[in-house]
Amino acid sequence: MMRFTNIGVAQFRNYLAEKFVFTERIVAICGNNGTGKTNLLDAVYYLCFTKSYFSKPDAQSVYQQLRGFRIEGEINSDNAVHEAVCILRETNRKEFLLDEAPYKKFSQHIGKFPCVFIAPDDVEIITGGSELRRNFIDTIIAQADQAYLLHLIDYKKLLEERNALLKAAAEKNYLDETLLNIIDTQLQKSGSNIFQYRHSFLGSFIPEVQRAYQYIANSDDSLSIKYDSQLINNSFGKLLEENRQRDLYLQRTSAGVHKDDLEIAMSGQPFKTMASQGQRKSLLFALKLAEFEILKQKKGFAPLLLLDDIFEKLDNQRMNNLLAKVCIEENGQVFITDTHRDRLETALNNVGVAYQLIGL
Numbered sequence: 001m002m003r004f005t006n007i008g009v010a011q012f013r014n015y016l017a018e019k020f021v022f023t024e025r026i027v028a029i030c031g032n033n034g035t036g037k038t039n040l041l042d043a044v045y046y047l048c049f050t051k052s053y054f055s056k057p058d059a060q061s062v063y064q065q066l067r068g069f070r071i072e073g074e075i076n077s078d079n080a081v082h083e084a085v086c087i088l089r090e091t092n093r094k095e096f097l098l099d100e101a102p103y104k105k106f107s108q109h110i111g112k113f114p115c116v117f118i119a120p121d122d123v124e125i126i127t128g129g130s131e132l133r134r135n136f137i138d139t140i141i142a143q144a145d146q147a148y149l150l151h152l153i154d155y156k157k158l159l160e161e162r163n164a165l166l167k168a169a170a171e172k173n174y175l176d177e178t179l180l181n182i183i184d185t186q187l188q189k190s191g192s193n194i195f196q197y198r199h200s201f202l203g204s205f206i207p208e209v210q211r212a213y214q215y216i217a218n219s220d221d222s223l224s225i226k227y228d229s230q231l232i233n234n235s236f237g238k239l240l241e242e243n244r245q246r247d248l249y250l251q252r253t254s255a256g257v258h259k260d261d262l263e264i265a266m267s268g269q270p271f272k273t274m275a276s277q278g279q280r281k282s283l284l285f286a287l288k289l290a291e292f293e294i295l296k297q298k299k300g301f302a303p304l305l306l307l308d309d310i311f312e313k314l315d316n317q318r319m320n321n322l323l324a325k326v327c328i329e330e331n332g333q334v335f336i337t338d339t340h341r342d343r344l345e346t347a348l349n350n351v352g353v354a355y356q357l358i359g360l
């Protein structure tokens with residue numbers, strides 16, 4: 001069981017200094033547009049991930065013209081009380097502390113307080129570029145397994161080094177082949193590890209998404225999801241070797257797990273182009289519910305669920321089903337925002353769950 005019991009924010013987005021105490025497992029947050037609902041959820045997310053959900057530079061989160069921010073929160077987890085603190089110093093240097101001990105590497109914090117965020121623009125995971133789908137998958141696996149995050153960090157660094165070397169080779173008309181061979185050996189190792197992790201994770205994740213889709217959409221819509229990777233039929237070492245001349249010409253690495261994607265189809269056609277708005281929303285919620293389910297299985301307790309403005313996304317029946325599932329069937333903490341206080345209260349009363357209402 002994991003619960004945030006309070007959170008304090010100073011100079012963070014639209015909050016100069018504010019403290020919120022959470023008294024119930026279900027926390028409903030209402031307020032007009034621009035009152036700071038999303039910012040409050042993102043402050044919670046910061047304490048789980050050491051960064052914003054919205055890939056914003058930290059400096060953009062500082063209140064107006066001031067310098068630095070602080071977010072602190074108390075979390076009950078494993079029958080112990082933890083304090084997480086994220087500080088952006090005036091110099092723009094970020095510090096993150098758990099129980100007063102600063103992390104040397106922020107990556108060590110990932111997965112301690114697992115969390116699933118559903119935000120209005122998340123449908124881009126389905127309609128946008130492959131990088132968004134890779135990030136989505138990576139965030140789940142990294143929360144479940146620290147070792148994966150280290151492979152990802154290694155891979156990114158090695159890929160940057162390799163690309164810089166390819167560029168330098170073109171500029172200087174000289175290739176340091178020994179160095180390229182060394183980088184390739186290391187890149188091949190971490191890339192192959194990432195592939196194995198993704199392959200094994202998607203083996204259980206994809207059926208979970210299909211189950212959740214069926215539940216939400218009340219139909220399977222002949223949905224098919226496949227892992228698309230150049231490493232499925234080739235060893236990474238061989239791919240690097242075969243593409244070396246091409247990479248030298250392009251001055252970048254053309255093969256590898258940085259090209260992986262999820263191939264999503266409906267009745268044999270690409271989902272992006274075929275699906276209706278409603279089907280896209282259903283798939284988005286299915287992806288997120290599957291994320292929730294898998295993290296729960298891996299961690300042995302339910303992750304935190306941050307539901308931002310989801311009432312605009314689902315019809316009443318689907319909304320009721322979803323709330324019943326996450327608020328009644330599961331025992332994790334849920335934060336849920338809406339602009340309409342009545343709508344939020346009616347929905348939670350219908351589900352019949354105890355909740356705390358915070359008005360902003």
Ligand SMILES: Nc1ncnc2c1ncn2[C@@H]1O[C@H](COP(=O)(O)OP(=O)(O)OP(=O)(O)O)[C@@H](O)[C@H]1O
Nearest residue numbers: 013014033034035036037038039060061062063064
């Ligand atoms: N660095 C900052 N300094 C001061 N205010 C900021 C900063 N960043 C964002 N804001 C303000 O925060 C507000 C947006 O907050 P947020 O997105 O949390 O609102 P919301 O309640 O979720 O709104 P909506 O219902 O429209 O989604 C805006 O008024 C914006 O100007």
